[in-house]
Amino acid sequence: xxxxxxxxxxxxxxxxxHALPDWVDAIVQLNDLIAERMGVVASDLHCLHALNRGxxxxxxxxxxxxxxxxxxxxxxxxxxxxxGCVRRSPDPRDRRKVLxxxxxxxxxxxxxxxxxxxDRTHEFLATFDDAQLHSLLTFVxxxxxxxxxxxxxxxxxxxxxxxxxxxxxPDTRE
Amino acid sequence: xxxxxxxxxxxxxxxxxHALPDWVDAIVQLNDLIAERMGVVASDLHCLHALNRGxxxxxxxxxxxxxxxxxxxxxxxxxxxxxGCVRRSPDPRDRRKVLxxxxxxxxxxxxxxxxxxxDRTHEFLATFDDAQLHSLLTFVxxxxxxxxxxxxxxxxxxxxxxxxxxxxxPDTRE
DNA sequence: GCACAATGATTGTGTCGCGCAACATAAACT
DNA sequence: AGTTTATGTTGCGCGACACAATCATTGTGC
Numbered sequence: 001x002x003x004x005x006x007x008x009x010x011x012x013x014x015x016x017x018h019a020l021p022d023w024v025d026a027i028v029q030l031n032d033l034i035a036e037r038m039g040v041v042a043s044d045l046h047c048l049h050a051l052n053r054g055x056x057x058x059x060x061x062x063x064x065x066x067x068x069x070x071x072x073x074x075x076x077x078x079x080x081x082x083x084g085c086v087r088r089s090p091d092p093r094d095r096r097k098v099l100x101x102x103x104x105x106x107x108x109x110x111x112x113x114x115x116x117x118x119d120r121t122h123e124f125l126a127t128f129d130d131a132q133l134h135s136l137l138t139f140v141x142x143x144x145x146x147x148x149x150x151x152x153x154x155x156x157x158x159x160x161x162x163x164x165x166x167x168x169x170p171d172t173r174e
Numbered sequence: 175x176x177x178x179x180x181x182x183x184x185x186x187x188x189x190x191x192h193a194l195p196d197w198v199d200a201i202v203q204l205n206d207l208i209a210e211r212m213g214v215v216a217s218d219l220h221c222l223h224a225l226n227r228g229x230x231x232x233x234x235x236x237x238x239x240x241x242x243x244x245x246x247x248x249x250x251x252x253x254x255x256x257x258g259c260v261r262r263s264p265d266p267r268d269r270r271k272v273l274x275x276x277x278x279x280x281x282x283x284x285x286x287x288x289x290x291x292x293d294r295t296h297e298f299l300a301t302f303d304d305a306q307l308h309s310l311l312t313f314v315x316x317x318x319x320x321x322x323x324x325x326x327x328x329x330x331x332x333x334x335x336x337x338x339x340x341x342x343x344p345d346t347r348e
Numbered sequence: 349g350c351a352c353a354a355t356g357a358t359t360g361t362g363t364c365g366c367g368c369a370a371c372a373t374a375a376a377c378t
Numbered sequence: 379a380g381t382t383t384a385t386g387t388t389g390c391g392c393g394a395c396a397c398a399a400t401c402a403t404t405g406t407g408c
Contacts, residue, residue, distance in 0.1 A: 012307040016311050028198075037331075125190060132306070133187055147201050151204050244387085246366050249365080249387090270374050
């Protein structure tokens with residue numbers, strides 16, 4: 001397909017896969033820091049992101065999205081409500097359900113905290129031409145799908161919710 | 175300062191910045207899952223990554239790297255040691271210091287868990303030509319630096335009110 | 349319409365990771 | 379030598395999460 005020169009191309013690929021974990025690490029650090037600034041926990045900020053991405057939903061759906069139990073989500077909503085980031089609004093059609101929706105203030109604060117990062121990203125992407133943007137998008141989507149596929153594969157592998165510390169070594173690979 | 179056509183380029187850029195958080199989210203999920211499979215916590219796996227990246231060091235340096243207190247790192251090392259992932263080896267020149275180094279078994283298990291993801295990434299990068307790889311590397315490094323810059327800026331902004339229960343709402347909002 | 353099961357959110361209880369502070373040991377300084 | 383600093387390890391409390399029980403609401407069969 002493409003001519004891969006052992007010096008240039010392979011080295012660049014190595015540098016990419018080497019820089020990726022650091023990038024993720026910096027993002028995680030940033031999320032943690034922003035959560036701290038907003039008076040919530042990192043998980044709560046994750047919850048807010050899930051809300052922004054998927055729209056307002058009930059606590060159970062939200063729990064399913066972020067991988068927590070409904071009970072934990074309930075107290076999480078308590079915290080986010082106390083911090084003024086989300087609001088509980090009962091569903092008129094089913095009074096059991098409670099819709100969780102982010103408040104405009106919370107949305108603004110989040111957008112404000114991430115404005116610097118998103119602005120820089122947009123500025124940087126503006127220096128790319130169309131072909132570069134396309135290959136970039138392909139890579140990002142491929143990476144996302146690879147990660148999701150790995151998650152799905154490991155999820156399908158075994159089931160180990162919260163085992164005791166005695167069986168520290170659950171298995172070796174099969 | 176390239177001509178940004180509203181249809182093609184901007185849309186692709188939007189899709190990129192839209193896919194990035196999902197990618198990070200999937201990575202975080204994967205890390206959590208792998209940590210669970212290894213019988214440790216997500217923070218412990220982060221510690222192992224820091225160890226792999228920066229080489230064996232003392233507990234204090236490790237604590238500085240991953241942003242935890244030495245006390246927490248000590249117990250973290252206990253867990254990782256129980257799981258057979260790291261080993262404590264006293265420094266012969268300074269008997270206060272205890273060098274933390276990953277065990278070969280731990281390294282193999284980690285590499286094995288991430289093998290699928292890294293292999294796919296390498297395969298995918300192999301389909302890129304040299305120019306694409308270079309622009310990709312530029313983007314990844316720029317994103318990493320942007321995130322680090324944001325972290326540094328927020329760190330410089332205010333302090334850590336971690337211990338103040340009364341100051342749950344540090345700023346804004348009333 | 350009323351009793352029963354089903355669904356959804358909340359709350360009691362325990363576990364465990366983390367930060368803070370006190371402690372033990374070892375090196376460095378005077 | 380004695381004192382001070384450095385490094386790692388625990389006692390303690392806080393808080394987030396999982397699990398199970400509870401309450402409220404809806405749907406279903408009689």
